[in-house]
Amino acid sequence: MAAISHSMVDSQTVIALDAMSGDLGPEVVIDAAVFVVQNYPALRLMLVGDRPVLEKLLARHGNQGDFLNQITIRHATEIVTMDEPPAQALRSKKDSSMRVAINLVKDGLAHAAVSAGNTGALMATARFVLKMIPGIDRPAICSALPSAQGHTFMMDLGANVDCSSEHLYQFALMGSVLVNALDNAESPRIGLLNIGEEETKGNDIVKQASQLLSKSDLNYIGYVEGNDIFGDKADVIVTDGFVGNVSLKSTEGVAKMIAEYLRQEFSRGIVSRVIGFLALPVLKSFKRRIDPRRYNGASLLGLQGVVVKSHGSADKVAFANAIKIAMRAVEHDVPAVIDRQINKHNEAVA
Amino acid sequence: MAAISHSMVDSQTVIALDAMSGDLGPEVVIDAAVFVVQNYPALRLMLVGDRPVLEKLLARHGNQGDFLNQITIRHATEIVTMDEPPAQALRSKKDSSMRVAINLVKDGLAHAAVSAGNTGALMATARFVLKMIPGIDRPAICSALPSAQGHTFMMDLGANVDCSSEHLYQFALMGSVLVNALDNAESPRIGLLNIGEEETKGNDIVKQASQLLSKSDLNYIGYVEGNDIFGDKADVIVTDGFVGNVSLKSTEGVAKMIAEYLRQEFSRGIVSRVIGFLALPVLKSFKRRIDPRRYNGASLLGLQGVVVKSHGSADKVAFANAIKIAMRAVEHDVPAVIDRQINKHNEAVA
Numbered sequence: 001m002a003a004i005s006h007s008m009v010d011s012q013t014v015i016a017l018d019a020m021s022g023d024l025g026p027e028v029v030i031d032a033a034v035f036v037v038q039n040y041p042a043l044r045l046m047l048v049g050d051r052p053v054l055e056k057l058l059a060r061h062g063n064q065g066d067f068l069n070q071i072t073i074r075h076a077t078e079i080v081t082m083d084e085p086p087a088q089a090l091r092s093k094k095d096s097s098m099r100v101a102i103n104l105v106k107d108g109l110a111h112a113a114v115s116a117g118n119t120g121a122l123m124a125t126a127r128f129v130l131k132m133i134p135g136i137d138r139p140a141i142c143s144a145l146p147s148a149q150g151h152t153f154m155m156d157l158g159a160n161v162d163c164s165s166e167h168l169y170q171f172a173l174m175g176s177v178l179v180n181a182l183d184n185a186e187s188p189r190i191g192l193l194n195i196g197e198e199e200t201k202g203n204d205i206v207k208q209a210s211q212l213l214s215k216s217d218l219n220y221i222g223y224v225e226g227n228d229i230f231g232d233k234a235d236v237i238v239t240d241g242f243v244g245n246v247s248l249k250s251t252e253g254v255a256k257m258i259a260e261y262l263r264q265e266f267s268r269g270i271v272s273r274v275i276g277f278l279a280l281p282v283l284k285s286f287k288r289r290i291d292p293r294r295y296n297g298a299s300l301l302g303l304q305g306v307v308v309k310s311h312g313s314a315d316k317v318a319f320a321n322a323i324k325i326a327m328r329a330v331e332h333d334v335p336a337v338i339d340r341q342i343n344k345h346n347e348a349v350a
Numbered sequence: 351m352a353a354i355s356h357s358m359v360d361s362q363t364v365i366a367l368d369a370m371s372g373d374l375g376p377e378v379v380i381d382a383a384v385f386v387v388q389n390y391p392a393l394r395l396m397l398v399g400d401r402p403v404l405e406k407l408l409a410r411h412g413n414q415g416d417f418l419n420q421i422t423i424r425h426a427t428e429i430v431t432m433d434e435p436p437a438q439a440l441r442s443k444k445d446s447s448m449r450v451a452i453n454l455v456k457d458g459l460a461h462a463a464v465s466a467g468n469t470g471a472l473m474a475t476a477r478f479v480l481k482m483i484p485g486i487d488r489p490a491i492c493s494a495l496p497s498a499q500g501h502t503f504m505m506d507l508g509a510n511v512d513c514s515s516e517h518l519y520q521f522a523l524m525g526s527v528l529v530n531a532l533d534n535a536e537s538p539r540i541g542l543l544n545i546g547e548e549e550t551k552g553n554d555i556v557k558q559a560s561q562l563l564s565k566s567d568l569n570y571i572g573y574v575e576g577n578d579i580f581g582d583k584a585d586v587i588v589t590d591g592f593v594g595n596v597s598l599k600s601t602e603g604v605a606k607m608i609a610e611y612l613r614q615e616f617s618r619g620i621v622s623r624v625i626g627f628l629a630l631p632v633l634k635s636f637k638r639r640i641d642p643r644r645y646n647g648a649s650l651l652g653l654q655g656v657v658v659k660s661h662g663s664a665d666k667v668a669f670a671n672a673i674k675i676a677m678r679a680v681e682h683d684v685p686a687v688i689d690r691q692i693n694k695h696n697e698a699v700a
Contacts, residue, residue: 193596195511195599203592229603246596248576250576250601252577254580254601258640265635268635278629286615
């Protein structure tokens, strides 16, 4: 676990940013970097990508003060594209901005890597370079979703299509450590996603995972259902990557449809338009509450290092949020805590 | 398939309504029945439940004209409760309103049964009494969800937690027949729910189901993702009951949360309240579009008879919609068409 220990670098937190892989190009990453360092004087960011391009873009911020000393550039010649098969990216793009950013974590030169690139390639590269924490079988993707009272974390969001009950248990343990770090939650409430709350519901894998969780030290609250993601029952909701991914995309789809319906109703005729104009501040405040940018930044858990995936089309605000999630995961040394806890669990079981 | 053939009864469509099992009691079922028969002079409805209670409630509508001749009462002494285990309902409540309504279909006295009762008990009872269509291994629950252009059907919504690729194929066939009946869609577009559109995505069961569908006569369009439920890509989206149920409940949860956020924003201070008051007609029109009552009525497919499940808390409008779905399924003889098509498929495979 040496690569992710704080002692390898100085007391400042250093985060490597893959500056080239997002849909919106390096501008967004640089704008987000400049925005974040202004608020965190102890933070250092390494922009990874095409040096001439990055230097030129960074120069635009030249008159904004000393904080630019917190940002350095690391050259990388290649870019992993959004539709590139993970195995191909891994094999043939050894000098991609994504790969170099993760190498920096492995080499102890950065505490974390943030990338808005291709999820499959990022996961494969991070797993190959950083390796899994011993005792964790599968990496998992965990992110926050808005809920009635604030937000709820859900995992796995798509890294694993088939999971055993032991995998689901490991996800719960990792999610508990992450949410403890990100939200300072003492003992996050863990819910297991199922199609009913009764003990008889669900398939065998879910039932067995429920038994494992009941016997554990985790704050397991039992089964939850799809609608509970948006309630206040659990802090972390655990499921396999197929169900998690479908559930996430379903809710994104319905939210988009509702927003479009609302827009249509307020543009139907002159009276509705005038009312819509008057209602703009209210509608804007509403929009802020469901703004997906506030939840941007999915943690890749189970690796010997902190890696955060930003949405491909993340803007400055959204990418900045992903950087902050990486910062908090580093401050709490999430991989080391997961390592300790899975060891403790495995010793208790053995 | 004799029980569901039109020739067993006269040319009128007869639908048995379980009048006792919904959360809101028999009033809602009777109000819905009176509402529907006024628009369909050839429809006959049989209210199944406690005769004195039903007679008294029906008498309230006594001055509303001749159409009451279209409604008859069938006595049943018991009620299946919402939390009753399916096996217990099946074993010990042989004179429940639910069981008697389904018996009427089996005995050829009704073409269809509609119930707002316990889904598990309804499914178990319908399967036991009516039997499966030969060649269909598992019953499935199919319902419409609102989409950008109208609606999309999804199945299975929770009857089967583990499914083989052949089961998913059978669901697609049944969904295609149902949507042909309900929407007069010549060749409904079938999508298979997955976590990406590329061929390499998904688990083995989904990949094998995709191969079966590609070789079939169905209008299979390939993989779709969670957000496509609310788009216009497919008419029927097929998945297993675990994923379908979680996806359905997730979207219900997010829609409810968004509606609550909107309500909160329009009640924040006097100015917002005034604007909210002015915007009432627009907000009401918006609410109508996402009104779940318009989509009430899930078809239990694969049985030798038409059975429609209404939401437990369905009101008059919602329950009336479930009755209309049963009517259309009867008019198109959905079970007989499924029977013919699965035979044709099995002969082609053999």
